[in-house]
Amino acid sequence: MRQRTWWMYVVLICLAIFALGPLLIFVFDALKTEPELSSNPLGLPAHPQWHNFIDAWTQAGIAVGLRNSIIIVLGTMIGVVVIGGLAAYAMSRLQLPGQGAVMTYLLVVTSLPIQLFLVPLFFLWTKIGLYDTQFGIIVIYWAVYSPFATLLMRSFMIGIPASYEEAARLDGAGEIGIITRVVLPMAWPGVLTAALVSALSAYNEFLLVLTFVQTNTKQPLSLTFFAFQQGYSQNYVLICASGVIMILPMLILFLLLQRRFVEGVASQGLAAE
């Protein structure tokens, strides 16, 4: 007794147009000439202007922003995985004494609003010379993203049977050997998911990086793009082109690893269970 589903597809396609349409228009606009924007605001470009991307690349200073983004994202990702991975290992495999208290601590820390520590942190970072440095913002991201990464990786490590570990110990493996030969291979999906979620968060983050990185040669792409968009040369075609360049790395990563992405992000929302 299957109910008819055609109307569902109609609704879903409308929602898909809502989600995808503005993005497509943005990409089309990036390929138009300036006059074409007003004569044909929503349609396909008559003759795709691929050089817009090259112009945007040089005029918006994307090379520098992208380099800074890569440094910040890689630094964040590696640090979060190491810090969170060690903690998750301790909590799941080493029977950490005081485990319950640590869990509570992590849950409390993840629910503290950034605004609560933003102001004193700014002045602390200024005082110890971490303000306006890439290392400074990376350390902040470590602190903000590692509690979630810890809880996520812990949930993957906790399922590894103790017998695997014991077998490795009998073979004479030390703590390091167990991590590299047993825990990492088996918890790999969790590690990858934690890495992806922290990379996406760091790449798109705005409030903290706006507050803590001032000099434009140190700023990541999000701030490069923001400055270009707010700037005096309101060349909308080039704004679109630089925006497309900015979102491209994450879109490609997302489309390649979309299942892992979706699972990781969904696990943020399913944390209640």
Add this chain to the structure above:
Amino acid sequence: MAAIGHVSGLRRRRARIAWLCMIPLILVNLLVIVGPAVQSIYYSFTSWDGLSSAHWVGLANYVDLVQDPQFVQGLLHNIEWTIIFLIVPMVMGLFGAYLLTMIKRGRALFRVIFFLPYVVASVVVAAIWQRLLAPHHGFASLFKINFLGDTHTALWSVAFINNWAWWGFLLVVFLAAMQGVNPSLYEAAELDGAGHWAKFVSVTLPAIRPTFMFLALMTIIWSFLVFDYIYILTQGGPAGSTDMLSTVLYRAAFSEQQAGYGAAIGVVMAVISGIVIAAFRIFQRVRRWDV
């Protein structure tokens, strides 16, 4: 006895290694989050410009807050924002996810499409919609409304834009929860002659209640902290019509040299989050929900 001594020695060694592994996490958390958070509470009782030393002023900042029209207006906007986000993206996410569980083909494709805007950086989302909603361009010219520039429409427009990038996230989480629902429950409901609405209300919603409640809780908390889209699109304007607690805080602390006052706003925001979480926990316990 020697064997037991050996085991407990091993256990102690393990405990030591376990705590060694926790050190980086705890250190970085104390430095960045806990330390400054505690300082925030202290500074909220002081008059402090961020440079010279702070003077203790007791509750003066909090008294000022209550009398500050910007703060009160910001708080009201946060409440308005909360109501919008408890309704619009939740309905879209639930409805979309339900439809996806009912169809047979194309589920994965639709899920990717709906999730795509969530991956786009907020600065770019803002640029996309600023153009589409600009007064002399595209859609907006049909309505003859300056969506982001009019005090009557600005808040709704910013919320609309933020929602565009947000609802797909809720849909994906709801879908993950709904896929855990036992299909035989739907079949039983169909045998009873239940339509889609009846199935949704009597089977889907009760089954995903923990997820639903958690996302509602997160929505309320996030709505009181919202910053990115406001700052990027309107900076709280026009005429304060989109000002929120976070933008009032940002101005006070970083452009008006009132770091103590800003810290007080931060403490209020944390207290609001705390009250919401506590209320949620009490609600859970009273209703005996196994969340």
